[in-house]
Amino acid sequence: MKRRHFLKRFVYSLVVIIGASLPYGMSRLLAPATRSDRNKYLRPPGALADDAAFIKACIGCGACGEVCPPRCIEFYQRSGGSQVNTPFINPEDKGCILCGYCMEVCPTNALTVTPRNEISMGIAQIDRSACYPWVDRGVCGACVSVCPLGETAIGFDFANFYRPVVQKGCVGCGLCVEVCPEPSLPIRIVEMSGSTVTPHRI
């Protein structure tokens, strides 16, 4: 009799606990986790280097997006699993202008105020088999002229003018990706440790 009573209470409390965590499960179901392409989902400038730490720190208030002058910061709205409502920048839509408003407005340590040349969103990588000047299909230099950091980040090849070469000062703002006129986007933002030239295996 006593054991039966205990079992009943156990089952009841289990049901209540499951019911209490139902809202969280529901919200998780509404935003299913998807594999995200690193090049299209950059974190805003000043973000914690470790992406798991960033997701832990971000409270999903959206303030960074609300101050962004070019509106480059987007959010995982209907996907992303546990990183739902966290911000990202897709440089193919809009690049970051490194104004720093988002770092100032962030209430958490997800985005911390960083000098613009120490930001590490990534580094630009140029595919030398597709970029117009590199394959001698004309002169361009759009990426070099748009770069907010100047010649410390991207410059021209010494021997062959108009061929862009990414320097170590690149912070990965993505303005060059936004402005690149070549449809296949030979320039893209990769991880900070990545190479500045797209490796090709033959």
Next chain:
Amino acid sequence: MQHEQINKPFFLWAHLNKLRWLSLIFVFSVLILLPFLHLYQTYVAAHAYDLLTPDQKGIYDTMEWLTSPLTDNPETDLNQLKGTTWSGTIFGLKLSDPLALVGQLAAGLSIYWPLVLAALIPAVATMIFGRFFCGWICPASLIYELNETLAGWLRRVGVPLGDRKFDRRTKYLVLGSGVIISVFLGSVAFAAVYPPAIVGREIYYAIAQGGFGAGAVFFLLTILFDLMVARRGFCRYLCPGGALYSLLGRYRLFRIKRIVETCNDCRKCNVVCEFNLDPMHDDFGQECNNCTACIAVCPTDALTFTVSIKDSPFLGPGHLGHEYRHVSHEAEHETAAAS
């Protein structure tokens, strides 16, 4: 006549409920205005008015008309007011929801002191005024209350709507399980289920980010839950923020108190209470959000504010209840006799 001389509540208390509605509507309209202001800022920053579409030009002109008396430099000056009720900036002062702090503490298992400071002012205010955020500021509360009005109309027409009663303490479990889920998931789980955070964010998504997100669907589900299953069910039984504020406001200073001499036991306060509390039996408890709906509805002005950290125990039936009926009977007899 003696009763009217003692303990008459301050005349403004009965009008606080109107002020509360104004406050809710004000917060909601600011949440709608801010994304438009942001759009305006981006258009200003782009320096390309001629390239805007007619709709965008309309936004630009309206917002320029609104803000031009206040600022000459909207691009940076309008950054003084940003964010939502979940977390925002007002003239450099950062304010965050205490629930955001709890969620971040649980997710990261580390303390970030600026966020603690940002959550401190709301937390202290909650300790003084109780769960006032729910009734006075929460943008979701406005929608839930309008939804409740709609439910009332539907009931009057004859649509059968559920009014189930659950255990009020369920929401503390929701708060607890949210903390545990945040720890294991490594993300702030509250952000996706907490209605005020959802409403502010989704308004911003819809206006400035090109469409509603997943939170809008969740919020719609909570509205349906309120409508079909339990009246104000999410706030009463499930809201983790409400649970946190109730705990913080357990020993709040300002509370509503019944004046037993003038109470006539009409039960209107119990009926009007959104949180299913029992003002008629002096049972406000930690979950009262000082919304003052009961003060506004009281026909004999028998509810007032008091400064105390505890509710008074049950004071007995309202004295006026007895005499009120008695006196009115006598008056009826007198008028009948006179005629």
